Amino acid sequence: xxxxxxxxxxxxxxxxxxxxxxxxxxxxxxxxxxxxxxxxxxxxxxxxxxxxxxxxxxxxxxxxxxxxxxxxxxxxxxxxxxxxxxxxxxxxxxxxxxxxxxxxxxxxxxxxxxxxxxxxxxxxxxxxxxxxxxxxxxxxxxxxxxxxxxxxxxxxxxxxxxxxxxxxxxxxxxxxx
Numbered sequence: 001x002x003x004x005x006x007x008x009x010x011x012x013x014x015x016x017x018x019x020x021x022x023x024x025x026x027x028x029x030x031x032x033x034x035x036x037x038x039x040x041x042x043x044x045x046x047x048x049x050x051x052x053x054x055x056x057x058x059x060x061x062x063x064x065x066x067x068x069x070x071x072x073x074x075x076x077x078x079x080x081x082x083x084x085x086x087x088x089x090x091x092x093x094x095x096x097x098x099x100x101x102x103x104x105x106x107x108x109x110x111x112x113x114x115x116x117x118x119x120x121x122x123x124x125x126x127x128x129x130x131x132x133x134x135x136x137x138x139x140x141x142x143x144x145x146x147x148x149x150x151x152x153x154x155x156x157x158x159x160x161x162x163x164x165x166x167x168x169x170x171x172x173x174x175x176x177x
Contacts, residue, residue: 002035003042004053006101014102015149018049018056020083024125029059033080033123036061044068045101046076047139049146052102058083060143069099073135081120081128084144089115089131096138098152099165107169108162110155112138 007014021029032055040048040061046069047062063078092114099107116137119129132140142152156162 001038001042002031004035004039006039006043006048006052007054009100009103009151009153011102013054013056014051014146014151016051016056017149018051018058018147020058021121024082024121024123029082029123032057032059033061040101043101046070046073047143048101049143051146051149058147060084060140060147062139062143070135076136076139079128080122081118081140081143082123084118084120084140084147086141086144087117087119088113089117095161096135098138098142100142100152102146103151103153105164105166106153106162107165108153108156109158110138110142110152111157112141112155116140118144 023029032050036048036050036053039053044067046064046067047060050057050059060081061079063076065075067073093111094114095109095111097107098110114137115133117131118140119127121127145152153162
């Protein structure tokens with residue numbers, strides 16, 4: 001198991017645009033994905049982007065059957081998504097609470113597209129093409145934002161809906177981010 005340290009908001013590397021992956025099915029790429037999986041699972045994350053562990057490549061992973069961070073969320077299939085392209089399928093947006101391993105202990109209400117198509121590749125270079133909605137679409141957008149140097153607080157419209165988890169949800173058990 002290779003647990004990698006997660007960069008936190010304020011680290012300038014989180015604000016950089018990541019580079020596309022040029023070669024698939026390499027030991028280095030598979031090793032990166034394994035490290036990301038180990039890190040995400042140990043920290044109970046819903047997803048993780050390579051830039052969050054200091055690797056400026058367009059690689060994200062996400063998925064869970066049940067998430068302690070988002071107990072009401074429907075399962076999201078585990079996915080390795082490389083060089084993603086996102087396409088909103090409608091103009092419908094919805095606000096939802098998000099947290100981030102790079103912004104620990106905080107939550108914010110973020111607008112995201114409700115319906116989305118995403119395309120890209122898995123670690124072996126096999127194409128992925130899915131149309132999704134709801135929390136699945138939210139997770140994909142959140143993780144892919146990291147590839148462009150965007151952290152979820154940058155998308156919050158109403159800063160009164162951003163703060164420390166224990167202050168926003170007093171008396172509730174909400175997993176720390």
